[in-house]
Amino acid sequence: MTHLLGPAEIRRLAAELDVRPTKKLGQNFVHDPNTVRRIVELAGVGADDVVLEVGPGLGSLTLGLLDSGARVVAVEIDPVLAGRLPATVSEHAAESVDRFSVLTADALRVRAADLPHEPTALVANLPYNVAVPVVLNLLAELPSLRRGLVMVQTEVADRMAAGPGSRTYGVPSVKLAFYGSARKVAPVPRAVFWPVPNVDSALVAFERSGAEPSTVDRGRLFAVIDAAFAQRRKTLRAALASWAGSADRAGEILAAAGVDPRTRGEQLTVDDFARIAAAR
Structure with a gap:
């Protein structure tokens, strides 16, 4: 079983890289192994999956995803964090190195041709300020993406999963519904993050439907x-x-x-x- 990162290791890695989590990039690192295991379990990914992970940060969720047997393609915008990930994987999950690749890129600009494998699932702790645009861009650009489980700010989760007539129903709800169905799965406590965010988080699952609702552009x-x-x-x-x-x-x-x-x-x-x- 892969050794997952705990609070001490997260802080040690951050200190080694001189990383100070920035609000601009929405960086809040998960440091609780049980939360990571729960996310991977709820995502239902395994050896048949190619998982796209956006914003892997220091690698907490990455290690949990690799532990499921899935192949993981990580997209990280921060070159310092992206550069350290392969070493973290080889230190903590040496047997999984051949199932891991990292791309230093902005997930808002990722195209299918940029990725080494066609992803089947998106599992990510998404930076809150760009969560919806990232999900919509990836669904548009990657037809192979069938389902996903993303951690987002609770208010964003409510908007993503809302149905017509609800107070939170709006642009994100309708555009996501174009691709398939979304539902709010579970809350995530603030204490599992470093630094502790000043907002609540939740997990949203989505599944692409077989057909988009019409032939309209x-x-x-x-x-x-x-x-x-x-x-x-x-x-x-x-x-x-x-x-x-x-x-x-x-x-x-x-x-x-x-x-x-x-x-x-x-x-x-x-x-x-x-x-x-x-x-x-």
């Missing part, structure tokens, strides 16, 4: 979603006026799509938005 669909929620207090007829060219034209498009122009964006499913985009 994703860019066109996402433009409607953005417009509908840019002024979420307004009716769709008013909120979509600039997107459609005028409020009257928005009303015509909504009627053609079978959507009441007086409703608001938060009442609609991704399929409703797809019909609106197609009706323009």
